[in-house]
Structure formats: C-alpha cells, structure tokens
Amino acid sequence: MTARVGLFAAILTLGLPVTMAAAQTVMVVKPIRAGTPIAAADLAFGDGTSADGFSDPRDIVGLEARVNLYPGRPIRIRDVGAPTVIARNALVTLVFRRSGLTILSEGRALGRAGAGEPIRVMNLSSRTTVTGVASADGTVAIN
Known part of the structure; x- marks a missing residue:
C-alpha cells in the first residue's frame, strides 16, 4: 500500500493525468478525523464505486474532512468541504x-x-x- 501511495503522490506533484479502472474510487489510507485537512499522502485508489464519491484525487486534496473518514470506505462529496x-x-x-x-x-x-x-x-x-x-x-x- 505504501508504494501505491508514493506513486499517487508523485502523480499529483507532477500534474500528470490520472488514469484508473472504471471500478475504482478514492479512499483514505488511514483514519482521518473530522476537521483535518486532506493531503495527497492520505489518499489511495480502492475498488468499488460510489454514486456520490470522487474518482479524481485532485478534487479532494486541500479540502477538510467534515466527518471521520475510514480506510476502505469511499469518500463522498458531503464528507469533505472547504477548510x-x-x-x-x-x-x-x-x-x-x-x-x-x-x-x-x-x-x-x-x-x-x-x-x-x-x-x-x-x-x-x-x-x-x-x-x-x-x-x-x-x-x-x-x-
């Protein structure tokens, strides 16, 4: 999982386009408490889809968790917001x-x-x- 996160952070830093399988969504790699800003190192792709989830991690980096986020669960739009x-x-x-x-x-x-x-x-x-x-x-x- 660590190599995956490192590659993920490198892709975001370089500004390269992110391509992924249609059945993947953005999830956190460790629990994040409500009120904590979300960094690229906190995110990874996970299997599964969510109708109100994120497919591009660049949409989440810099936002703040509005609720506690847990690994293995898709991040929904209402779970994050402006700092x-x-x-x-x-x-x-x-x-x-x-x-x-x-x-x-x-x-x-x-x-x-x-x-x-x-x-x-x-x-x-x-x-x-x-x-x-x-x-x-x-x-x-x-x-």
Whole structure:
C-alpha cells in the first residue's frame, strides 16, 4: 500500500493525468478525523464505486474532512468541504453592504463554514438569526 501511495503522490506533484479502472474510487489510507485537512499522502485508489464519491484525487486534496473518514470506505462529496474559517460559537463580524451603506454588527456563529459557504449567525444586538456567506477573513456577508 505504501508504494501505491508514493506513486499517487508523485502523480499529483507532477500534474500528470490520472488514469484508473472504471471500478475504482478514492479512499483514505488511514483514519482521518473530522476537521483535518486532506493531503495527497492520505489518499489511495480502492475498488468499488460510489454514486456520490470522487474518482479524481485532485478534487479532494486541500479540502477538510467534515466527518471521520475510514480506510476502505469511499469518500463522498458531503464528507469533505472547504477548510473552516469560522468555527461554531465563534464571535464574528456581520457585514451588510447596500448602495454605499455599510453596517457592521457582532454575531455568534451557529455552525461552522469555509470561505464562500453559507452560515447561520445570531445577531447579538437583536437576537435574531440571519444567514450569510463566510468570507476568508472570518467575517460574514449578509445579503
């Protein structure tokens, strides 16, 4: 299995096209805990198919595991996501921009999100729940 992982990492590093049999899917080689970034060395091809799984490892490298991942099980699309920039219960700045007007407020994240992902936040001033989009700098843009 180690030689397979080394070859796999070399293919990703060189940017060579990955070819594989139709009945293979991307799996992890060791258990990965939720919240851990996924590296090329963590991945290998396994036998089997999954309708909502990955067939190209380049689609997974750099993403974060949203759930615990185990060897021998295909990685599904909903199991990974963008690296977390806002953690649950974190204090965040809410930003509302419209026609040259900018309003800033403080809120508490009700979930976790990566850059560009939707997130629910409780506005601490009004105690209302709003939905916005997480930014890479940790702020939440409200539409």
